[in-house]
Amino acid sequence: MSTKPINKILIANRGEIAVRIIRTARDLGFRTVAVYSDADENALHVSEADQAVHIGAATVAESYLATDKILDAARKTGADAIHPGYGFLSENAGFARACEADGIIFIGPYASAIELMGSKRQSKIAMMAADVPCIPGYQGSEQSDEALIANALEIGFPLMVKASAGGGGRGMRLVSKEGELAEQIATARSEAESAFGSGELILERALIEPRHIEIQIFADAHGNAVYLGERDCSIQRRHQKVVEEAPSPFVDDSLRLRMGEAAVNAAKSCHYLGAGTVEFLVDKDKNFFFLEMNTRLQVEHPVTELITGLDLVAWQLKVAAGEALPLTQAQITLTGHALEVRLYAEDPRQDFIPQTGQVRLWHVPVRHGVRIDHGIQTEQEISPYYDPLLAKLITYGDNRDEAIRRLASALQDTQLLGVNNNKLFLQNILQHPVYAAGEATTAFIERHFTTDPSMIQKAPSTKTLAKAALLYFHKGIAASPGELSWGGITSQRYVYQLECGGQSHSVSLERRSLEKKGHYYHLTVGDEELVLEWVRSDNPYCILVDDGVRETLHFAFDDKTLYLDDGSGHFIFEDITHKPAATAGGVGSGQILASMDGIIVDVPVKNGDSVKAGQTLVVLEAMKMEHPLKADISGVVTAITCQPGQQVRSKQLLATVRCDAEEVSS
Known part of the structure; x- marks a missing residue:
């Protein structure tokens, strides 16, 4: 490890993690450099850094994965260190070696550790040699379909097919019976080759309804290594984490000690340096098994920061500069409880398909016990080129119940308009009794959540449609105040045809001035009727009274397109009242x-x-x-x-x- 001083840090990443690293670096007095692609020219991380360098086209291969361009940006700006964040080049041993060859400090572990732990197959072999408990399976070098099928039959079903080189659920398939095996191996291999450049696979016996619990470790160049407690990441969808918390409601002091010591042993066995996470699956009897080691900062690291009171990025910078770990194991304490959810541009109502488009409104609450890590801003384009993670909402409480309440409330008060997203999905998970009781396993969504309204209510409710029609009506008033003036007219009726998600909805609106104060509207959707009172509008929100309850409704318009989230999910409406009927592209169109x-x-x-x-x-x-x-x-x-x-x-x-x-x- 070099003891060369660090003065300027280039962040080889984008989005919320780049912004988060920049802010800690600035607090410690380091100058920062951002890199950006064509798609990110106006991104938040670019304006947050002291300097920024354009590194290529929107595709990752031409920008954020282009080692030569990133190193050239470091030379141009005089950056003496590079922080890779997570994803992209963060676990690329070749990039770490290229930094070292260029005399630039790589803020991460040694290339040898990255290389070893980047292979699920090789890392599992190494962990078995280090007496770290591992799941029974096949991690051999023979990778033909025939060899994999033969070993799978020997392991038995259900089993997991996993990409050796990757993570994040990509290249990973659960196989329940022999008839599915060949197809799932082919699919996993294809996805792995596309995502990680390697089709190497491993097989493991599937643990049914385990907990996914990971240990945060840190090691320095002086032989010191510690663990900073655990994170429970059991709630997952397609093997991707949805909710993370620390400490785990399932882990007791004895299990924490055993898992922590195993994680430190894993780190020492590969001469680790810096921040890392050792992930385990834990069964109902509290037996734990090595899953993988992530040789980087994790997406969910903020929950560990909140319960330890430590800045893990600051620790990374200190260790990279050759300093010893700031604390010993005995000095590390865990206090309170922290939760994190990942806000994604994806539509839970459409099998979580990622979404693209422009952020029309972005507003987050600022209050005690709430932290929001994000890299977006209003009018930013969400492109198809990168992961759909937009922001992380994190809360802290003296206890778990308080942290849950704060997070559910913060989600409700977060305004993200312009792209369909998973906000309601996250809110409903936090309010589910199984989660509240601390009993969620990796099977939580499949066992308890498949019929949640956030995933199955594809069409907007009557009330949402009524609010949308009322917003269109007042948009018309603003555009033609004379034509739609109240004047002496006591009643007027309008019929709107609104399209949402490919379906057309008719809404009848009748306005009446029944009292001296207040504008009242009778709205009809199908056989249902309701009355709304319009109080006032102050873009981007309006105030309505519904059945005696006053509420604030945020919205955004783009010509005839309305973006609306009234608490029942994010919906995008088109006013097709005066549009000719069309059938092309409809259901069953071919x-x-x-x-x-x-x-x-x-x-x-x-x-x-x-x-x-x-x-x-x-x-x-x-x-x-x-x-x-x-x-x-x-x-x-x-x-x-x-x-x-x-x-x-x-x-x-x-x-x-x-x-x-x-x-x-x-």
Whole structure:
């Protein structure tokens, strides 16, 4: 480890983690350099840093993964250290070595540790040698499909197929029976090659309903290593963490000690340096098994900071500069409780498909016990090129109940308009009795949450539609105040046709001035009626009275498009009242449209093929995930207007299927 002093730090990342690192570096007196792609020219992390360097096109291969461009930016600006954040190059041993060869301090572990722990296969072999408990499975070098299938049959079902090189749930599949095995191995290998550049896989016996508990460790160049308690990350969707907390409601002092010591032993066995996380799966009997080691700062590190009172990024900078760890194990204490949720640009109502678009409104609460780490701002474009994580909401309390209340309340008061998101999904998890009781395992969502309204209520409620129509009405008043003036008219009736999620809704609005004060509206949606009182509007919010209850409603307009979240989810409306009827692209149209901006990775059919409804016609990659686009009718493929490697825009026509007459007649 070099003892060369650090004066200026380049952050080789983007978004909320880049902003978070910049702020600690600034507090410690370091100058900072941001790097940015074409898509991030106006991003928050660029304006937060002292200097910024453009490093290429929007795609990660041409920017945030371009080692030469990042090192060149460090040379141009005189940066003597690089912090990789998480993701991108943070666990790239080649990048760490390139920094060292260039005389630049890499703020992270040695390349040898990154390389070892970056391979699930090699790291598991090393952990078994270090007597760290591991899940039974196959981690051999023979990687043919035949070898994997033979070993899978020996392990038995259910089992996990995992990409050796990656994380975040990519290249990972749960296989319940032999008939699914070959297809899931092929899918996992393809996704792993796309995401990590390696199709190497491992197999493990699947633990049913375990806890996912990880230990934060730190090590310096002087032989010291400590653990900073645990984080419970059991609530997951597709093996990606949703809610994290510290300490775990499941872990007692004895288990914490055993897991902490095992994590430190894991770190020492690979001569670790800096911040790292050793992840374990823990069964109901409190037996724990090594899962993987992340050789970087974790997304969820803030909850550890809040219960320890420590700044982990500050520790990283000190250790990278050659200093000893600031505290010994005996000096580390855990106080209170902390929670974190990840706010994503994704639509839970549409199987969590990532979302793109412009942030029309971004407002977060500022209050005691609430911390928000984010990298977005109003009018920022959410592009298809990067992970859909937008912000992290973190709260602290003297106890778990207080932390939960604060986080649920902070989520309700966070305003994110412009892209569909998972805010309501997160709120409802926090208020679920199983979670509140501290009994959630990795099976929580599948066992307890699949019918939650945040995921199944695809259409806006009557009340939401009524509010949307009222907002359109007052937008019209603002545009033509003379034409829509109250004057002496006691009643006027309007009918709005509003489109949301591909469905059209009719809303009748009648306004009446029944009293000296107050404007009252009778709204009808189908057979339902309700009355709303309009108090006032002060963009971006208005004040309404509904059944005697006064409330504030945030909204944003872009011409005839309305972005609205009234607490029942984020909805995007189009006013199609005066738009001619159209059927193209509707349900059962046979037209396959891009679900978002992205890149075509596969077209498994060709012109003239007969296909069935539900069959995959195109595979689109966006936000680091593959999205199969399926036929909505049975028939014959008459046109394919895309090809692998092509970049496409949201709602672009990709393929057309002509209806199968025999299928219809039957």
